[in-house]
Amino acid sequence: MRQAPTPSFDDVRPYRGARLELIPLHCWNAISRDGRELGKAPADGRWTTRQYDHAETLERAQRERLNLGVRLPADVVVLDVDPRHFPDGTNSLDKLVADTGIDLSAAPHVLTGNLNTPGHHYYFRKPAGAVLLESIEGYAGLEFKSLGRQVVAAGSVHPTGGRYEWATDSPPLADMPDLPSNVLKMARRPERVAAASSDAGELTPELLAKTLEQLDPCDFGKKQHERWKELMMACHYATDGEGRQEFIDWCMGDPEYADQDWIVGRRWDSLHVNRDQKITTATLRMYLQEVGGDIASPDPEDDFDVWEDDGTVEAESSRWRFLSIDEVERLPPPKWLVQGVLVEASIAAIYGPPESCKSFLAVDMAMAIASGMDWHGRTVERGGVLYIAAEGAPGLGKRMRAWKVNRGAQGRAFQLHLMRDELNLAAEKDGGVRAFVQAVTDELGPLRLIVIDTLNQTAAGADENSAKDMGRYIASMKKLRDATGAAVVVVHHSGKDVSKGMRGSTALLGAMDTTVEVERSTDGHSIKVAVHKQKDAEREGPMRFNLEKAADSLVLKPTAMVDAGGDFDGRTDLIVELARQMASERGGSVPLKELAEAVCERDGVADKTARRRIEEAIPKHCTRDNAKQSADGGLVWQEPADPRNPKLGILVRTEG
Known part of the structure; x- marks a missing residue:
């Protein structure tokens, strides 16, 4: 077994601070049955919709020595740079910078850990409704990954043994800049025309991967280009374009396609499902029937989230969930x-x-x-x-x-x-x-x-x-x-x-x-x-x-607002601000009785409680000489309305 650093996730605060969700990936040196490296692939089926608890994900990664991925939301896009696919003599990243003026120094930046050919992940914001192509003609080796995709998180280990790490000059992840409008325009996916047939998009990407396991990619090699092209079009139709990575991974099982994943992805991105398409899911089924197979059926457990208990994962036998009191207590609070x-x-x-x-x-x-x-x-x-x-x-x-x-x-x-x-x-x-x-x-x-x-x-x-x-x-x-x-x-x-x-x-x-x-x-x-x-x-x-x-x-x-956390006790500064506001609106003073009524109404408390809170914030002995200071530098204190007539009550005054 290859030796490499253990995945380390001591500091995931950048992802939490940017409100990005982490998901479990396979172990860095995991290999599939057909020999593909799985260290950058999600560990779970239906990972795009599965619910994950942050603490449980971290604990599972530590226990099973897993890598972690970042499940990308609709408003984030990662520019994934893989220099292995740069054309001879051309640096596609430099070309993109020269053509568009994109400022990479402003983007949070992860080094991918590939010991042979280091790559890069640059994080940007984008409009949530903008759907992007993953590849752009003329920029081989560059991919735009967003909603429905994931990228490997810093701290994970690359299949070559290097660690994914934040670049030393990377800005904070929470400060992601917007993807420049000219780059957004050139990468935006053309609008799809809805397909007439009901089977368009009937397969999930995971189900496509299981289906393709029945076919030998070598039977669709470069000498069988038309068969390969028809199969790709059928898979694209069957998943409504969502099975891109699964089709690429299947192709990589043929040595002739080794290191050509960008080219395959670019061909996939050029396809569009439309009403007049003649190559559909039926074409995929035809190729499967040639080898005695058929469209794979979902496993029963794919309809449910996987629950973990003592390190083992068991398939659920029904759609009902019965929680123990300990599990109920561990449920995350509302956000x-x-x-x-x-x-x-x-x-x-x-x-x-x-x-x-x-x-x-x-x-x-x-x-x-x-x-x-x-x-x-x-x-x-x-x-x-x-x-x-x-x-x-x-x-x-x-x-x-x-x-x-x-x-x-x-x-x-x-x-x-x-x-x-x-x-x-x-x-x-x-x-x-x-x-x-x-x-x-x-x-x-x-x-x-x-x-x-x-x-x-x-x-x-x-x-x-x-x-x-x-x-x-x-x-x-x-x-x-x-x-x-x-x-x-x-x-x-x-x-x-x-x-x-x-x-x-x-x-x-x-x-x-x-x-x-x-x-x-x-x-x-x-x-x-x-x-x-x-x-x-x-x-x-x-x-x-x-x-x-x-x-x-x-x-x-x-005006003056209640503490955003919901617990007013101890927030005497808010009483000072309220008194300052009310006194300013009334020419410099407000009767203590009116201030108490306002606290009663605003906080839903009794008059006695309101007066106690006012006394804590602006004590009776608080005079002009030792006044409380409001947020804007104004002074707030108490004094009799008329020292000669105590029946006129107390005023809360403000100045400044």
Whole structure:
């Protein structure tokens, strides 16, 4: 056995910080039955959709001495450089730099560990909806890998014995630059024309690999080029273009194709499934029947995630899972999409009366997530956003421009898509919904957030008070969530009696993981945002925002906000900020009683608790001489409204 460094993953923080998921690969020196090296291949079937727990993946890699891979999301692309395939006398990477001006020094950079011909992985951001070819004509040895692909993680060991390592001058992974627009344009995959036959795309890449094991690649060698070409076209059709790597790996079993994987991949990328294609899955089946074979059937265990117990992997015998209490306790907690407000992959509603600025709040959150910028001091998970603007679409452009101006984000990349077409998520026949969900996943890929604005405009003919009609609507929201991985938020109206919450059937409230009420002040200059239901986390107190002019629209500016973690105790600085805000708005002072009332309303606590918190933040002995300092440098203290008349009470004053 070849000696090599043991895979080492002491520091995976760069991947976690960039929100990239690690998956298990085979051991670095693993060999397949047909002699192929497996050290860079995923260890599990259905790895593109299998759910992985980060801690368990690391523990498994350490226990079994496995390599790790990075499962690439839709908004990340890795430029994979393999100098073995550079044409004689031509460095394709230098040519790409000269032709496009791409700045590789700005891209996080991994050295691939190939001791014979070192390669490179350069990480870039890209629009989630942009689907790229893996190879480009004229740049042999360069591949663009994104959604549906994985690359080997730093710390793994290459089959030649070298270690994948971060380049010494590599920028932080979290600082991935955008792939230049000219490179994006030249690498973008042409739009596919939908195939008429229902068997297009019927095979998964894993199933294609099992199917091809029945065929000898040497029977399709260079002297049998037409047979090889027909087989490639049939495999491309059968997987709708997704079986690229599996077909390349099969070809490498023929010595004539050794070290020609880039050429095979380039030929694959030149193919397109279309309505008039004559070479289909039937052609693949014909070649299989020549050797007494047929399309492989999926193994029963492929329908389930593999569970591990004491280092052994057993196939599940049914689709039901029964968890012990220890397993329940080990389940990961919900992940925040917007810290303290919105959970990832959840179903939620933002509701309020007409003109309460519900859509302002939805746009505000959508822009933060699409850009990766914080939401008023709260962290967000950056990712793609789909905004379904069934109501008020013309005004959204102004709101989004105002948001950018207010946040100084005019030059920042936003992964946001807008849809204005008619959509009925409550239709009795769900064919239209299924087609819409398929279009979203095909064109946009994984998303972090989908906003439906509003329920009324996307539920044509439905009765909002009907549990049956709203049940169909909820089912459609869940289809979108499950297909995209996004949190799906619907904007809705409150009923005539605002105190009773959302309008319509109680089935809506029952299905929601989170509900957020928006209430506009009587003067129209501010709103209160209150989370009324938070299924899997502690509910926070209300938040207040002023509506302020920016560009040609309005933006939300927070007053004083509750701690984003949900635990107010000990956050005396927030009391100081609230007092500073209220006193400034009232000419320099605010009665202690009014400040206590504001704390009661905002934090949902009793008057006694509110006054205790104020005393901790701004004690009675806190005077002008030893005043508390606010975040902007202003001073905050207490003093009697009139020293000669104690009945007039205490004022909290501010200055500066």
